[in-house]
Amino acid sequence: MGTLSSSSLFGAILWLVVSPFMGQLVEEGNAYQVEHRSVTESTCDLYEGTWVRDDSYPYYTSCPFLEKQFACQSNGRPDQEYMKYRWQPLNCNLTRFDGRDFLTRFTGKKIMFVGDSLSLNQWQSLTCMLYSTEPSTKYTLVRTGGISTFTFKDYNLEVRMARNAFIVDIVMTDAGRALLLDSVNGSRQLWEENDVLIFDSWHWWLHIGRKQPWDFIRLGGKTIKDMNRLAAYEIALKTWAKWADSIDPAKTKVFFQGVSPDHDNSTEWGQPGAPTHCSGQTEPLLGSGYPGGPHPAEVVLEKIIGSMSKPANLLKVTKLSQLRKDGHPSVYGFGGHRGMDCTHWCLAGVPDTWNELLYAALIQ
16 A cells, blocks of 8 residues: 655756736735736746735635535634735736636536546635635536536536546456556547546556556556556556647647645655654745755656647646645645645645636636
């Protein structure tokens, strides 16, 4: 049981995400304002920045359908400062999320998150952000198998979540459960029903023992008992990218969430004498650099997306989330004081920023 280590690091590939504004940061009290001026694409990177205190956050303080594992305040977390930080890009301004505009723009549409529990984290964040905009709106929440559908009935908008931790197929055979690194045929029809898709995959690639939901790997007609997990992840991403390149971007917008980091090793954020996990962390790291360097899975993901003929939009959330060692449930998650969760994120919290970035990309 447990997880495999992902200690090797790769050189990063920079991806620029464009915002229509850049400006000079001006400190006013405990928040930062931005003086705007127009910029060209080459000068604006929403993913290079710092976390600043902003008392206008969070977007919501309660959410009636929030799952226990993310509901840190309800689970007894005593501090609230982790909810009051805003992501401030260095040379531009991130558009503030406008839930009513989002609901209006996507009236009659279907949005689907596809991935593991980190995708669930972002899906819950978005539904709470939208619900907080119009708490009197009628909604339904239906779970069927591995698919959850949240429908804003007044807007005929479906925000869906499909559990699929590996993205590629897992099938049952006479010999056991096979992880098919070269197939997405079991899911592609479901994906193609949607107007916006946001994918996520990484954490389950490290599971071994009883937590591993497959028995062997199949690739190119060959059966493999196991292989380097980062290499397997790269092959699976290539399979997904080949499918994504076949999608008409005018009909379906395809995003990848990026790799959400754990905070299980305090030496990675420059505090070797601290507890090795995220317990007791109440503040983000200052500045824009992470001592532990780039995440190896994110580097692989950037390489694959960069090789696509019609590149998916990468929500490059890894580094900005690496700075948020304070944002995890720790003992205020699903397991309570019996468990330590430094993988998922409290809500309200960091995934709300991921959805601000999603919104900015959708409206540009």
